[in-house]
Amino acid sequence: MLTGASVLFVLVITLFLLVIWRPGWGAGVSPGRWLVLGGLVLPGIVLIPLVAYALIAGESLLPSPGHTPPRIEAVARQWTWTFHYPDHGGVETRNVLHMPAGTPIDILVSSQDVIHAFWIPRFAGKIDAVPGHVNRLRIQADRPGRYAGQCNEFCGLGHAGMRFDVVVDRPEEFSAALARAAAAEGSEKK
C-alpha cells in the first residue's frame, strides 16, 4: 500500500511539474480524455482491488461464527485495565494481560466509565471500550514474549499513562503462568 501510494504521489506531482515546465506537453491528450483517464480510470484501477483486498483481510480480524476461540475480558476504567479469564476459573490480573502464543484469542472489551480503546501496537487491530457495550477483537500472538499495550482513546488526565503489559507464554505453560501471576496479585492485595 505504501509503495502504491508513493507511485501515485510521484505520478501526480510529475504530471503537475511537466505541464508547467513543458508547455504544450499534455496538450496532445484532449481535455475530455484527461478527465476520464485521471478522474475515472486511474481511481478505478487502484481502488477496486484495494477495497476487495481490505475486505478479505478485514474478515480475518473479525470473529467468525461457529468457531469460538478462548476468551479474555478486558475491562477499562480511568486509568487501569483489568483482565478476566473466564476459561480459567475467572481469575483476574491488573494492567498485565496474559495470553498463550500461536492461537487466536477473542478479547471482550468493555468500560466502566468513559470511552477507552484497547490496543497492542505489535498485534493487528484495536477496538474501543464503550460503556454499556461489549466489543470483541480477535488477536493472535505468534511468538512468546513481552509486549506493550495502551489506551488509544483520549480518556482524561491519566490517558498517557494508561498502559498495560502483555505477557505471551508458550501454550503449554500458559495456565500455570497465569495462575502464578493471579496468585501473586492476590497476595499483593492482601
Place this chain on the structure above:
Amino acid sequence: MSEPVDPLSQGTPALRLHRQLSAIWATGSGLQRLAAVNHSVIGMRMMITSFAFFAIAGVLGMLTRVQLATPNSPFMTSETYNQVFTMHGSMMLFLFAIPMVESFAVYLTPKVLGARDFAFPRLTAYGYWCYLFGGTILTVALVAGAAPNSGWFMYTPLSSNVFTPDINSDVWLLGVTFVEISALSLAIEIVVSILKMRAPGMSLDRMPIFAWYILVTAMMMIVAFPPLILGSILLEVERAFGLPFFDPTRGGDALLWQHLFWLFGHPDVYIIFLPMAGVLSTIIPVFARRPLVGYRAIVVAIIALAFLSFGIWVHHMFTVGIPHLALAFFSAGSAIVAVPTAVQVFAWLATLAHGRPRWDVPMLYVFGFFFIFVMGGLTGVMLAMVPFDWQAHDTYFVVAHMHYVVAGALAFPMLAAFYYWMPLLTGRTAVHRLSVPAFWLVFIGFNMTFFMMHLTGLRGMPRRIYTYSGDEGWNWLNLLSSIGGFVMTIGFALVVIDLFVQLRYGKRVRRNPWDSTTLEWAMPIPPAPYAFASIPDFGTTRTDSTVPNDLTLSLARGEGYLGFARNGWQETLGVHKTSGVPDQLIVLPSPTYLPLYTALLTAAAVLAMLFKFYLLSLGFALVTACLFVLAGQSAGLPRDYGPLPVGRGVSVPPHTEVADAPAWLALICALVADGTLFTSLLFGTFYLWISAPNWTAAVAPEPSRTLAIGAVAALAVAAATSRGSLRAATAGSGASGWIGLTLLALLAAIAAAVGQIADIVPHPREHALGATAAALIGYVILHGGIGLLFLFSNTLRLRAGFISPRRVLDLRLTRLWLDYTCVTGAIALGLVLALPALVTVVGARP
C-alpha cells in the same frame, strides 16, 4: 474603504454617479462603523478576525510541539495540555477554518456574481457579531484556565457532567453553538444570494465556477450543522438539567454523540475544502491563460462530493464496534470519494496542460497545495481500508493525515488567494524577495512537522498523550516535528509581514493585473461600498470569458442596470433562480446598530446559561427574539410601487411585490436546516431505542392520547386559519380576525403540549425514554412559540401598512412556518404516542 483613488472616476458622469452611490451605500466613520452591514466591510472584518484566531490557535499548536519535543517534558501538566490541544483543534476548526472560508464567500461572492451586496445585510452583520462574541467567550475561558479539555470532538461520557463537572464542557457546547448559529445564518444568506442575486442573464449553468463551489458548500452547511447543533443542545441539556441522552447508565448511549458529531464532522472537511478548491478553479485558469477544462464535469463532481460526504461519517468510527457489513459499506464509500476529487485534480492538470502556464506567487502556493493534498488524499485512502485503520486509528498517523487534508488543503489555497486578490484591495502586487522565501519556509516547515507524524504514528504513538517515556523510538521524530513547527511559524510570520509590506511598498500594477476573467476585477480599486456603479448584462457572453477591462469603464459610467440613485435606496437586482432573467428590484436595508444589539443580547443569553442563571438566560433569549421581530418592522416598503424602471428599458416590481422574494427562499432554506435537526432528533430517538444499553428496565410510558391529538388538531387549525388571513389580505379585507383565530389555536396547541410534558413517564431525568419524549414535545412547543412571534410581527406590520393585497409575503411566510410546525408536530407527537409500543417491541431485543 475610504474614497477610492481611481483615475476611472475622474470622468464626469462616472464621478458624479460614484458620489451619489457612495452617499447611499457608505458605512459611517467613527463609532458608526459598528453599524456596518456592507458585505465588503463585514467580509474583511471576518477575514481579519479569523486570522487572529488562527494565530492564537497556531500558538497553542506550537505549545503542544514544545511539550512533545522531548520525552518526559515538565513544560505542561496533563490538565493544561488537555486544554491546549482541545482548544487548538476547536479554534482551528470552528473559529478559523469555517469562518475563514465564509469570509471569502461573503467578501467575494456578490462581486463575482455582479450583485451589489448580499440579500440580508443585517443578518451578515449579526452573523459576524455572533462569531466574534462566541470566539471571545472561548478565548477568555482559555486565558482563565477553564477551557474545554475533552478533545475537540468532545466524546461523551468524558465530556458529560459526571467526568467533567466543571464549566469546561459548557464553554465548548455554548461557545461553539453560538458560533455555529452565525455560520448557519450566513450559509442561508449565501444560498439565497447566489440563487437570486446575479447579474442579469447569468444563468446558473454559466455562473463562474467559484460561485458553484460556494453554493454547494453553503447548501452542505445548511444540512451539516444541524446534527451537531442538536447534539450540543442535547448534551448541554443533559449537563444542565440531567436529561440522560448520552448516559449509558440511564438508557442513553455515548455512541449517539459520536454519530451526531461525525454527521457534521465529516461533511465539515468538505465544507472547508470545497471553497478552497473553488479558489484553485478560479486561479489556475487565470495562470494557465485558458478557460477551465471540464466546467460541467467539475460541477457534477462537487455535487457528488457533497452527497458522498454525508454518507461516510462512520469512517471516523471504525473502531467503536460496528457490524462488519456496515464497515464494508462505509469503507467502500470512503474510497469512492477519491473519484470526484481525482476529477477535479485532473481538470486542473488538463487546464495547465492545454494552457500557457506562467509562474507567480499564487502559483507557488498552488504547487504547495498539489503536493500536500495528494499526499493527504492517498493516506486518506489508506485509512479508509478498515484493517489499516484498525492499526492507525487515533495515532499520530491520523494526526498527520488530517493536517495534510485539512490544514494543508486550507492553508495553501488560502495564501494563494491572499496573494491573488490583494491587488484588488491595494492596487499593488507582492514583493517577491519576501514572498518566495516565505512560501518555502511554510512549505518545508509544514512537511517537516507533519510528515514525521506519519512515522511516529506507525511506530505506535497514540494521539493526545501529553508525555512519553523516551524508550519507544519516537524521540528524534518528535523533535524534528517540533523544529518543523517553528520553521512553519516563521514562514507564516513572514507571510503576514509580506502582506503588510505589500500594502505600503508593493509594486503598483494596472487594474486586473492577472488578466482574470471574473467580474470582481471590473470595479474601482479598492472596491467601492456599492461594488458596481451599474450592473452588467450577460445576455449572450460566456461568464468565464468576460474581459473585465472593457467592462469597467462602461459600468462606472452607469451604462449597465441601475446606473443611477433613486429615493436614497440601496438597490440591487433580483433574478430568476436558474435563467437569470431579472424579476425584481431588491431594496436593501441601510446600516443599523440592531445586529450589534441583537448579538449582544444573544451573547448575554449564552453567558447566563453558561453561569447557570437559567431563568435570566430565558429572559435574554426572549428579548433577542423580540429584537428579531423589531428588525422585521423596518424591512420592505410601506406602500405599493408596481414595476419600476431598472435601466436598459427594463422594469420590474420591488421585492416586496413578488412571489419569489429572497425572504421566501430564505425561510425554505431555514426550514431545510430545521428539518435536518428534526430528522436528527428522530434518528436519535430510534437509535437509542435500537441500540442503547439499559433500555428495557424502563417503566412503560403512558402518554395522554387526548392531549397529543388535541395539540395536533390545534396546530392543524392554526395552519388552516393562516390560509384565511392570507386570503383576506389578498382580497383587501381585514386579516386581523383570522390572525386572532390562529393565535388562539396556537396557544391551545402550546398549552396541550406543555400539559403533556408535565407528566411524562418515566420521568425525563430518570431514563432516556422520558428524555427523548420530552425533547420531541419540547421541539413542538418551541416551534409553536416561534409561530406566536410570526403572528406578533404580522399584526404590527399590518398596522404599519407593510401589508397590502400586493404585499402579502409576511402572511405567506407565516403560513409556511405553521404548515411546517403542523407536520413536524404530528410526527413528533405521533412518535411520543408510539413509544409504549416501541418499548414492548424492544423488550424482545436480544
